[in-house]
Amino acid sequence: MSTGALQSARWLLRGQDGRLTAYTRTEGGLLRWTESAPGGPSWSGPEFFEAPDLTCLTLAQGADGYVHFLGRREVRDGEGKTAVDIVHSIQYQSGRPLMDWRSLGNPHTKLVERAPHLGDPTAAVDAAGTVHVFVRDAVNSVRLRREGKGGKWEGWKDLKVREVLDGITAVATSTGRIEVFGPAENKTLHWTQDKQGAEFQRTDDIPLPPATGSGTALETAPDRLTYYAADARGKGVVAHRGDDEDLRPLGGTPGTGPMAALRATIEGHDCTVLAHRGQDGRPVIAAYPTQDEKAGVWWAGTGEPCLGSPALALDAHDRVVMAAIGLDGTLRVARQKAESGLALDAWTRV
Numbered sequence: 001m002s003t004g005a006l007q008s009a010r011w012l013l014r015g016q017d018g019r020l021t022a023y024t025r026t027e028g029g030l031l032r033w034t035e036s037a038p039g040g041p042s043w044s045g046p047e048f049f050e051a052p053d054l055t056c057l058t059l060a061q062g063a064d065g066y067v068h069f070l071g072r073r074e075v076r077d078g079e080g081k082t083a084v085d086i087v088h089s090i091q092y093q094s095g096r097p098l099m100d101w102r103s104l105g106n107p108h109t110k111l112v113e114r115a116p117h118l119g120d121p122t123a124a125v126d127a128a129g130t131v132h133v134f135v136r137d138a139v140n141s142v143r144l145r146r147e148g149k150g151g152k153w154e155g156w157k158d159l160k161v162r163e164v165l166d167g168i169t170a171v172a173t174s175t176g177r178i179e180v181f182g183p184a185e186n187k188t189l190h191w192t193q194d195k196q197g198a199e200f201q202r203t204d205d206i207p208l209p210p211a212t213g214s215g216t217a218l219e220t221a222p223d224r225l226t227y228y229a230a231d232a233r234g235k236g237v238v239a240h241r242g243d244d245e246d247l248r249p250l251g252g253t254p255g256t257g258p259m260a261a262l263r264a265t266i267e268g269h270d271c272t273v274l275a276h277r278g279q280d281g282r283p284v285i286a287a288y289p290t291q292d293e294k295a296g297v298w299w300a301g302t303g304e305p306c307l308g309s310p311a312l313a314l315d316a317h318d319r320v321v322m323a324a325i326g327l328d329g330t331l332r333v334a335r336q337k338a339e340s341g342l343a344l345d346a347w348t349r350v
Helices: 112-117
Strands: 012-014 020-026 029-035 043-050 054-061 067-076 082-091 102-105 121-125 131-136 142-146 169-172 178-183 188-192 216-221 224-230 237-241 248-251 260-266 269-277 283-289 306-314 320-326 331-335
Touching: 012 306, 020 054, 020 306, 020 320, 020 331, 043 331, 054 121, 067 121, 067 131, 082 112, 082 131, 121 169, 131 178, 169 216, 178 224, 188 224, 216 260, 224 269, 260 306, 260 320, 269 306, 283 306, 283 320
Parallel strands: none
Antiparallel strands: 012 020, 020 029, 029 043, 054 067, 067 082, 082 102, 121 131, 131 142, 169 178, 178 188, 216 224, 224 237, 237 248, 260 269, 269 283, 306 320, 320 331
């Protein structure tokens, strides 16, 4: 059974019970591994969950611990016509089954010839548990659909641009505000909310053309996000924060795929940990003092070549855990050692 990458590096998630769970897309559905106890080291899985005809899969987790699965489903009928829609499922607790997949439809209901050209979805969950789904439409605009009160979904809204590419990133802050980053040919478009539940307002563009699908964002101060992406011009990893026009170069030679970003306490210091798949296919990791990019960033390759991008999470003991899917489709995990600095134990195959 072949496995495939997810659309973001947020595929290693910690549940309310402290256990980590890893997910990956596979032929006909998805695979899931779950820690047997908070902090490991043993895992159960992989378990297979059917989800046929998905061309992509992305995850979002709310403060309640619920994991939301968003996929792009593509089905051809007997006449060769292609039907595309966005589908959604939920896992409420670690190790529990997924709920039935539900279609969220396609924003191109009137101009049906545009429907097959819908892009890949991304999602974020605000502090109230409201799911926001974003997707590039056939004319390179951003469409939003969010869950309303009582679980009823609102209609699709058009953010009315014409230059967005695939690889949209959406992240919620601790206050519940959601920010959206839309890659374009020579820049990144940016939308914010004044407060949780407010309408999205477009702000100044970020002067960073991200490599396809590489963008992510992390809350690096209360209610303030830093955006990270690989520069499409081959200038390595770059950070951008808030209304600051300056780009902060972080170096590195990332390969394809999304960045992973995490805050962790290392030797008593608040640090940002970044990871990506290097040009040689191996996981690459770095750490530096949060919001102090000028302190310097040193990238280190680790482990064997992997499928898709590595993921980062904190386990129940607040140790950094790095996960990757090996070329054989198995889960590989490396956990922070009990020593100074950010040193990882040897990779283990689950």
